[in-house]
Amino acid sequence: MTITRLLARPMLATIFVAGGINALRNTEVHAAKAKKVTDKVVPVARQAVPKAPIPTDPATLVRINAGAQILAAAALATGRAPRLSATVLAASLVPTTLAGHAFWNENDPQTKNAQRLQFYKNTSVFGGLLLAAVDTEGKPGLAWRARRAAADVRREAKQVAKDARREAKLAKAHLT
Known part of the structure; x- marks a missing residue:
């Protein structure tokens, strides 16, 4: 203080x-x-x-x-x-x-x-x-924390989608 x-x-x-x-x-x-x-x-x-x-x-x-x-x-x-x-x-x-x-x-x-x-x-x-x-x-105040959490969720969702696309591409290549 x-x-x-x-x-x-x-x-x-x-x-x-x-x-x-x-x-x-x-x-x-x-x-x-x-x-x-x-x-x-x-x-x-x-x-x-x-x-x-x-x-x-x-x-x-x-x-x-x-x-x-x-x-x-x-x-x-x-x-x-x-x-x-x-x-x-x-x-x-x-x-x-x-x-x-x-x-x-x-x-x-x-x-x-x-x-x-x-x-x-x-x-x-x-x-x-x-x-x-x-x-x-x-x-940080509550509003800042909420915005930060939302940005973190968006970033994580993008990463999960990217990883899922990569895994799907690998799985497709492995099957053929």
Whole structure:
């Protein structure tokens, strides 16, 4: 593991541990902000996955999101399932950002600017999470492995066909 990965993952995870703990300590405040987003997203999610037990209470959703952030951040920081944990954090960051930093709804210029900066910060963190989610640590990814296996199979099939033609030619010559 490189020093960059050794330091970058825990640094990236820190904001999610702090944010998750803050959300658990101040659930009602976060739930009030989240309600605007959950009221739109939950019906769509329930329609998309009708049998899934999707809660409607914003406070419950805030707690679930906070727990997911803390667990995924801990996994990312310790290098356990880093690609999956980065993906979970990226997915959790979207509703968090939309609910918590909707600068476009602010009228006060100072508040609007502060929320815009937080929105941009989260956008930057999202980009870092996307990089972490696709980082294979120098090891080939699944798509590369699948392409390589397919090429190997094609190469082997050609060789088998060539060998079969040669053997058939030899057998024919031997019979005559």
